[in-house]
Amino acid sequence: MEIAANPNWFANNPLARLNNEKDNEAFIRDRLADADSLMIPLWRGDPLVIGGKDAGFLSAAARREFPQSATTVFLGLKDNRAYFGIDASATGQTPEAAAFSDIGQYMPLREAASVVSREDLSIIGHARWLIEWRRTHRFCSACGHETALELGGAKSQCPNCEAVHFPRSNPVAIVLATHDDACLLGRGPGWPPGFLSALAGFIEAGETPEEAARREIFEEAGVTLTDVRYQFSQPWPFPASMMMGFIADATGRDLNLDTNEIEEACWVAKSDIRLLLAKDENAPEGIFVPPRFTIARQLLEVWAR
Ligand SMILES: [Zn+2]
Structure with a gap:
C-alpha cells in the first residue's frame, strides 16, 4: 500500500533512525x-x-x-x-x-x-x-539528579533512581473551521494585524485530538463544530509540538471571541483564499496567509483546492 505523501515541512525525514543499533x-x-x-x-x-x-x-x-x-x-x-x-x-x-x-x-x-x-x-x-x-531537561524529574543521554540522545536515564526519560512531543490540534464556502482564520495577541491562521490549541490530558479541536474552536471563537476530519500531522520543533491538522464543519458563523487568546478573527471566502495563496493582485488587502512551512498553510491549500 502506498502511503500518501505528507505535504508538511519538517516531515518526511530521510534518515533511518536505527533504533536497534544506536543503543550500542x-x-x-x-x-x-x-x-x-x-x-x-x-x-x-x-x-x-x-x-x-x-x-x-x-x-x-x-x-x-x-x-x-x-x-x-x-x-x-x-x-x-x-x-x-x-x-x-x-x-x-x-x-x-x-x-x-x-x-x-x-x-x-x-x-x-x-x-x-x-x-x-x-x-x-x-x-x-x-x-x-x-x-x-537535563535533570531527573523524579529525583533531581543529573541524567545521562543514551540512544544517541533520544533518551536519558537517571544514574541515581534509574528513571528513564524521553523527549516530549506536545500534541496540538490545529483546525481550519469551515462554513459553506468560507473558513475561519484568526490571530492571537502579539501577531501583527492581518497575519491570520487556523486556530490551534494544546491537546489536554485524557482528551482525543478531535475533542480538543472542538473544545478549542468553541472556547476561542464560540463556534460549534460538527464533522471534524483529520488531515495530516507535522513535527514542529518550536520547541516540541506535534501538530495534528483538521478541517471541520461549523454550524454557523457567529463569533464570540476569547480576547485573551484571539485578538482578531474572521470568515474568509474560499475565492479570496485562492487569490491569497496565489499572491494574485486581486487578493484582498490586509490579510496575510501563513508561510508554506506551516501546517496552517497546508490546510488552506488542501481546502482551497
Ligand atoms: Zn532520578
Missing part, C-alpha cells in the same frame, strides 16, 4: 570517528546556514572544535553516512561569536525554514528537538 555506544563512537559522517551545529536551536541557503553540515571531525560537554545527538543514517547534531551554544555568547560563524550564519530556524532544502530542514528540526530537550 561503540556504534555511535565509531560513527563519530568516521570522516564521512556529517554534523549540523545549532546555536540555541538555530542552525548554521552557509551561503544564505545551505544547511551547514560539517565533517564529524569538527567535533573537536566544540567543548567535550557540548550535547551531541545521533540523527540517523542515509546512504551509509551518519548524521549528528551538536549544540554550539557554549562556543559563543552570540551567534556571531560561535564556532564556525566565520563560514556561515546561525539563522533563526523560522528564516532557515524558507531557504534550506526540505530534506535538510527535517534533519535540522530533529536535531533541534533533541538538543533543546537536553538543554531544558
Whole structure:
C-alpha cells in the first residue's frame, strides 16, 4: 500500500533512525570517528546556514572544535553516512561569536525554514528537538539528579533512581473551521494585524485530538463544530509540538471571541483564499496567509483546492 505523501515541512525525514543499533555506544563512537559522517551545529536551536541557503553540515571531525560537554545527538543514517547534531551554544555568547560563524550564519530556524532544502530542514528540526530537550531537561524529574543521554540522545536515564526519560512531543490540534464556502482564520495577541491562521490549541490530558479541536474552536471563537476530519500531522520543533491538522464543519458563523487568546478573527471566502495563496493582485488587502512551512498553510491549500 502506498502511503500518501505528507505535504508538511519538517516531515518526511530521510534518515533511518536505527533504533536497534544506536543503543550500542561503540556504534555511535565509531560513527563519530568516521570522516564521512556529517554534523549540523545549532546555536540555541538555530542552525548554521552557509551561503544564505545551505544547511551547514560539517565533517564529524569538527567535533573537536566544540567543548567535550557540548550535547551531541545521533540523527540517523542515509546512504551509509551518519548524521549528528551538536549544540554550539557554549562556543559563543552570540551567534556571531560561535564556532564556525566565520563560514556561515546561525539563522533563526523560522528564516532557515524558507531557504534550506526540505530534506535538510527535517534533519535540522530533529536535531533541534533533541538538543533543546537536553538543554531544558537535563535533570531527573523524579529525583533531581543529573541524567545521562543514551540512544544517541533520544533518551536519558537517571544514574541515581534509574528513571528513564524521553523527549516530549506536545500534541496540538490545529483546525481550519469551515462554513459553506468560507473558513475561519484568526490571530492571537502579539501577531501583527492581518497575519491570520487556523486556530490551534494544546491537546489536554485524557482528551482525543478531535475533542480538543472542538473544545478549542468553541472556547476561542464560540463556534460549534460538527464533522471534524483529520488531515495530516507535522513535527514542529518550536520547541516540541506535534501538530495534528483538521478541517471541520461549523454550524454557523457567529463569533464570540476569547480576547485573551484571539485578538482578531474572521470568515474568509474560499475565492479570496485562492487569490491569497496565489499572491494574485486581486487578493484582498490586509490579510496575510501563513508561510508554506506551516501546517496552517497546508490546510488552506488542501481546502482551497
Ligand atoms: Zn532520578
